[in-house]
Amino acid sequence: MCGIVGIIGNEPVAEEIVEALKRLEYRGYDSAGVATLENGHLDRRRAEGKLRNLEARLRSAPLVGKIGIGHTRWATHGAPTEGNAHPHATEKVAVVHNGIIENFRALKNELAGEGARFQTDTDTEVVAHLITRELLAGRDPAEAVRLTLERLEGTFALAILFDGDEDLLIGARRGSPLAVGHGDGEMYLGSDATALAPFTDRVTYLEDGDWVVLTHAGATIFDSLGHQVIRPTQRSLATALLVDKGNHRHFMAKEIYEQPEVVSHTLAHYIDMSEGLVRLPGDLPFDLADLKRITICACGTAYYAGLVGKYWFEKYARLPVDIDVASEFRYREVPLEPGGLAIFISQSGETADTLASLRYCSSEGQHILSIVNVQESSIARESETSFPTLAGPEIGVASTKAFTCQLAALACLAVAAGRQRGVLAEDDERKLVQALIEVPRLMSQALKLEPRIEALAKELSRARDVLYLGRGLNFPIALEGALKLKEISYIHAEGYAAGELKHGPIALIDEEVPVIVVAPSDTLFEKTISNMQEVAARGGRIVLLTDAEGAQAAGDQPFETLVLPQMYQFVQPLVYALPVQLIAYHTAVFMGTDVDQPRNLAKSVTVE
Structure with a gap:
């Protein structure tokens, strides 16, 4: 993750920007930088490494401008050098950015063809050049930014400073807060x-877009x-020691909405965005090409990540x-061939x-790899x-963003293994890798289903039992959806492989039982839809999660159809996880349960 700050002040702002960045240093500490306007002209200081270097x-070289922007970086595109540190600047603008610009290569080629000269390996620099091009064409700053935002694909939070204007700062967000x-x-x-707590407690949270x-x-x-x-302004309780809910009612909702950002940064830790290839951090103490078998152990939601x-x-x-599941594995005395790889997810x-x-x-001679958030x-x-998941603090007991970050790390490891094994x-x-890079944007689109899901939750709250069905990669998402509903709404729910429906669970189907079917239009779609038709024939109330092609093929059989964007089959679990999380969340909210601290559960299970 990256942290960004901008200030329009009445006194020099560089010191205040650095103090604010210290509160965001958990979001990244590969490099940092500040830009201000001095006598109307852009000037900046950058440094590799932690904020103390900045x-x-x-x-040694102070900045005395009264308007400025700052950034603390977790490297995505380009090495964590001073040259790649933010702010990025042209003669007209300086920009800081959190997120991933998916189409930066095409934009960079277009701009370079027009004579733009690039100084860094980052995706962010194209934003500065796009805005500059519009300014040189005679647009005012606001119009230049608006036109630039229309060209960007991906996720971003931006703060933009303009040469010659000490009373103007423009920010924008899509996916990142x-x-x-x-x-x-x-x-x-x-x-x-x-980051803003030392300066003000009156905060407006920008909505996506x-x-x-x-x-x-x-x-x-x-x-x-x-x-x-008009967006509401509210009093923030944020302090240096308090994780703030922002404009969300519960931590779980905030953490669901953080997923486009935290998944993008987890992916960036394992992917060379410039080359479009997986680059695992550090040297592994084993050769993926030599492995004959992998053992995966985990509990609860992390176990479902392992299934994917x-x-x-x-x-x-x-x-x-x-x-x-680790609680079974630990007592089975499993025979393991020395030199195998064991992966643990928590x-x-x-x-x-x-x-x-x-x-x-x-003790059995396995290589040990963990995927953890702490x-x-x-x-x-x-x-x-140890492979980190860069989810940040997860306060809600029901795991959301940690789950999708675990999936992101596993996906990159699987691709690396496939490549090394030929x-x-x-x-x-x-x-x-390109499909993975698109995931944060697809997640942001999936979150736009929330109003429909909130209305659906009122219907689900009346159910005593709910079934979830999925096949292939989406079978674990069905299991995870059922677990989430149980955890926080206390409604009995079960997830099944769709093909197993006729081997017992179909006996539960009647007009009182909602059946949530996770069925994007992939290679298994026709099989899953056949199972859905078996449910419809027995009066089951179907909620279908699919894409436009799948919705058209399913016709009017479902009681409700939630249409997600088209995507590569490989990444479906990362994106389809979000609507099943929202279904559970809004059902629980409607029922009035304690969403963040559901009964009988703890965030970390440190006892047997």
Whole structure:
């Protein structure tokens, strides 16, 4: 993740920007930078490494401008060097950016063909050149930004500073969060409210697609269509020690909406975005090409992530996978051939059964790789290799963003294994990586289904039992959807492989039982729809999650159809996870349960 800050002040702002960036340093610390306007002209200071290096640079060469932007970086495109550090600038603008511009290569080629000279390896620099091109064509800054935003594909939060204008700062967001802070004759931008807490407690959270024009006098907000809109201003309780819910009612909702951002940064940790290839961090203590079998252990939602990983490893790397819940695995005395790879998945890195299974596998001569969200955890420390999921703090007990970040890490590992084992050609790898790069944007589109899901939840809240069906990669998503509904709404729910319906579960079907079918139009679609028709014939109330092609093929059989964007089959689990999370969330909210702290559950299960 990257952190961004912008300030229109009445006194020099560089020191305040750095202090605000310190509150965002958990989002990235590969490099940092600040740009201000001094006598109307852009000037900037950047440094590789942590913020203390930038502070040292500013002590030796201060910036005294009263308007500025700052950035602390987690590298995505290009190495974490001073040259690639933000802000990126032309003679007209300086830009800081959090997110991934998917179509930056095409834009870069277009701009270079027109004479633009690029100085970095980043995707962000194309934003600065696009805005500059529009300014040179005679557009005013707001119009230049609006036209630029129309050209960008992907996810972003942006803060933009304009040469010659000390009373103008423009911000924009799509997928990545951005908040506006209101001061006394001063205005602020920040990746979250914690960065703005020292300056103001009056905060406006921009909605997805919004962009904002800031001056000393206030903020003018526009939606994605360019229409001026009003967004509520609220009092923020954010402090340096408090994770803020933002404009969400529950932490779970906030964490669902954070997924486009945190998944993009997890992917960026494992993918060379410039080359479109997987680049695993560090040197693995084993050779993926030599592996004969993988063992995966996890609990709860992390186990379902491992189930998806099993499909990926077997299909794309031709590696057989054994997977088990850790509470069973640890007592089975499983015979393991020395030199195999055992993968352990845990959000907290402290799950007792998973840790015990890890120790057993280690004693049996297995290589140990963990996928965890807390790098200082016991599981991470006791692993040969630890793959981080850059989800940030997850407060809600029901895991959401940690799950999709686990999927992102597993997907990259499976692609790397396929490549090293000679199963995937480089062109195949590039296709899979491009599909992963598109996931944050697809997630943002999926989140737009929320109003329909909220209405559907009222119907589901009256059910005593709910069934979830899926095939292939989407069978684990059916299991995860059922678990989420059970966890927070307390409605009994079960997930089944769709082909197993006729082997018992179909006996439960009547007009009182909703059946949620996860069926994008992939190679298994026709089979799943046949199972759905069996449900319809018995009066079951079908909720179909599919794409436009699938919705057309399904006709009017479903009680409700939620249409997601088309996507490559490989990445479906990452995107289809979001609507099943929202279904559970809104059903629980409607029923009045404690969403963030459901009864009888704990965030980290550290006892057997």
